[in-house]
Amino acid sequence: MKRAQSPCLHDSGHDERPAKVRRQESLSTPSGSLKRDQEEQITVQHPPSPFSPNPDSENPVNLERQATTRLSLTNTATEHTDKIFDWIPAPSEIGELDNMSQPASKRSRSRSISTDRGRARSLSSDSDRSSARDAKSSAYKAVNYVTILETKGCFMRQSSSGPHPDDIALCERLLHQPIEPPQGTLFDDQYITDFHNALQNRSEARLFVDLHPLLMPSAENQFIQGKTRLKDVIDGYNDLWVKTEPIYGPKPQPDHARGLKWSTFSESQRRRLGIKPDDKSPYTAREDMYFPYVTAEIKCGNQALELADRQNMHSMCIAVRAVVSLSRAAGCPEKVHRRILGFSLSHELEGLRIYGYYPEIDGGNTSYFRWPVAQLNIWTKEDKWACYRFMENVDREFLPIHTDRLIRLLEDVPELEEYSLSDDVEIESQVSRIGSQERSGLRRTTSSLGRGLQPELRMMVQTLQQQLAEQKDREDKLLTQLERQREREEKREAEQKAREEKLLLKQREREDRLLAQLEQLTQKLTK
Incomplete structure (x- = not known):
């Protein structure tokens, strides 16, 4: 115009x-x-x-x-x-208008919220945290996850033989041994109804902050308050177990876990384990946490406890695997056969499940099972302090057993230097074939190489011990088969000898009858 x-x-x-x-x-x-x-x-x-x-x-x-x-x-x-720009739509709004002109099936969903002049505002931090938690548990939602665990030797059920009878009795004591519950909490009669109503339809984070400490309090905080028996215990909250290898899927990241501190073991014991604060180890969950013995998962929503049970099963199988590995290194895996070595808690707002975990060892094969300790309703008068009572008794009775078992196994584990010596000799023999200039440099790195290989050598020693145990089992089976074969041959020879004797006897009887007949004929002829 x-x-x-x-x-x-x-x-x-x-x-x-x-x-x-x-x-x-x-x-x-x-x-x-x-x-x-x-x-x-x-x-x-x-x-x-x-x-x-x-x-x-x-x-x-x-x-x-x-x-x-x-x-x-x-x-x-x-x-x-400026007045003109005020009525110009933002780019995101233009996209939305364009989308509205398309069929509903082709419209794209925007992940950002538009602001003035087309700038995108990031989603809230609550949504980010929720997405992170969903990503952590997404792998456990697979329909075939339980089946895959079973192919790895981890069974979300009890075995036909069950745990050791002494440990079954221990679980009963842990659950019912009376304690003095804490006073002045939201579980008190005058607060519990309003407390329960306040937690209805709330997030996992709210349950974790307000409800979970009344079921499984912090061990480190209790030690600060005077419970000296927890001096060697360390808590982990939503920590990724970066120092271990998963059985299947992502590495465990329990909402709450308890394990032993690095300082629990002496320098000699750490040498036997090959444990160092900055190195990986089959006995390590994360930094400064070794041999976990309790894990907890908090969930909300439909099928919450089933998902929490899967996560706890994975975490505790890794924890029990560490103790079995130590027993094999000590040459006495029978000491942990069918013994409960740890526990798990799975809970949402209303219900709570407690399981104990134990291995079954058959030669070189190990299978992991769980034992149902209790299934509780958190808000009933009888059960509201049941989980707290269970954890208190775990600290009093099971924790000393757990620690003492590990220390006794360590007494039978030879120090790592006995095995690293042969490795150093082999390295020195290779060094002797190289020129003098390279030889001096390699000798300087021999000791550091040996130190760096300690965890790997430790695993090699355990593998060799396992192979020796398997070889011994095979030899025993072969000896048994030879003994059975020898018995069968002896039985066959005895039967053959009996048949031959029987035939000889019949032959002699026949000969005697013939001689008798000849004598009779001779007598008749002479007459």
Whole structure:
């Protein structure tokens, strides 16, 4: 559309600048068209341009008036431009409008929330935390996860033989041994109903902060408050078990876990284990946590406890595997056969499940099972302190058993240096074949290489011991088969000998009958 020229501006004679200069000035504004439209609304008393050849423009008064007028024009144009941008839709809004023009099946869902001028606002931190928790548990939602665990030797059930009878009795004591529950908590009768109502339809984080400490309190906080028996215990909250290898799927990341501190073991015991604070170890869950013995998972929503049980099964199988590995290194895996070596808690707002975990060892094969200790309703008068009582008794009775078992197994484990010596000798023999210049450098690295290989050597020693045990089992089976074969051969020989004797006896009887008949015939002939 052509712009109608204002007769005032056309006839005033004040704008006598060359066309090129006017074009440059229009380009310097936010929009040349907008400025021209704005200039049309200015009155006839338009001041002369500073580019005009008018000699009066050199007057200071005229210069000041021109500058003031230019500033007013610029501000007015800027305000007009801002008003135009106010009704221009943001890019995200344009995308939404475009999507609305398409069928519902082809519309894309925007992941960001648009703000002014098309800038995207990030999602809330609560959504990020929720997404992180969902990602952590997504692998355990697979339909065939339990079946895959069974192929790895981990069974979410009890075995046909069950745990050792002494450990079954131990679980009963842990669950029912009376204690003095804490006072002044939200589980008190005057608060418990309102407390329960406040937690209805709330997130896992809310249950973790308010409800979980009443079921499984922090061991480290209890030690600070005077429970000295927990001095060697360390808590883990939503910590990734980076120092261990998973059985299947992601590495465990329990909501709450208890294990033993690095300082629980002496320097000699750490050498036997190959444990160092900054190295991986089959006995390590994460930094400064060794041999975990309790894990807990908190969930909410449909099928919450089933998902929590899967996560706990994975975590505790790894924890029990560490104790079995230590027993094999000590040469006495029978000491942990069918013994409960740890526990797990799975709970949501209403219900709670407690399981004990034990291995069954058959030669070189190990299978892991769980024993149902209790299934509780958290809000009943009888069960509200049951989990707290169970954990208190675990600290009093099971924890000393767990620690003492590990220390006794360590007494039968030879120190790692006995095995690293042969490795150093082999390295030195290779060094002797190399020139003198390279030999000196390799000798300097021999000791550090041996130290760096300690965890790997430890695993090699355990593998060799396991292979020796399997070889011994095979030899025993072969000896048994040979003994059975020898017995069968002896039985066969005895049967053959009996048959031969029987045939000889029959032959002699037949001969005797023939001789008798001959004698009778002879007597008849003589007569």
